[in-house]
Amino acid sequence: MSAPLPTSDEPGTGTPTPVSSRARARTRAAVRRRRYTFGALAVAFLAGILFWGGFHTTVDMTNTLEFCTTCHEMRDNVYQEYKQSVHYQNPSGVRAICSDCHVPKDWSHMMARKMKASLELWGKVTGTINTREKFEAKRLELATHEWRRLKDSNSRECRNCHTFDAMSPGLQKPEPYKKHMQAREKGETCIDCHKGIAHKLPKGWLPDSASPG
16 A cells, blocks of 8 residues: 655645645746746836837937927928028938937937927927017027037037048038138037028127138
């Protein structure tokens, strides 16, 4: 005869339970916990992908020309000037839109710029530039802020397309090429000379040693 299985009293019942049955129950519980954990991780992973994809899509949308011109303050003022500039229409057919000049490409600087831009929504809500007259009154202040930002970043957004090293003396006219090389030697940056390249210069602006355009 085989020896009987060892038993233990189940608490509160006094009913003998084989040790092997309790072990199987613990195993099943552990398997269920692992399944729940794996399921939770899988759901969290998929949710993260959806969130990140949605976030990137939203950021990309805010960088489009259509988004930038949804408010009439931009559409009726600087956008009309921009359409007359070489950045909008030119012989090469390459168009630089608002975000190319006003939004950094790298992630950290882009997010910092987006966060700062979100504060500018207060001006939209309070109507500080909601008429042509109000916009013109603030134009010098707004332009100065942007010029300073470009100066502090060494014209980072300009240099996404334009670099001194890529300028050819054979393809560029002699006078502009000479000025560009002098600017490089002096450590100057694009915005030092090219204020008003896409938008008209504000009233009250006094040029320093550099000329606009």
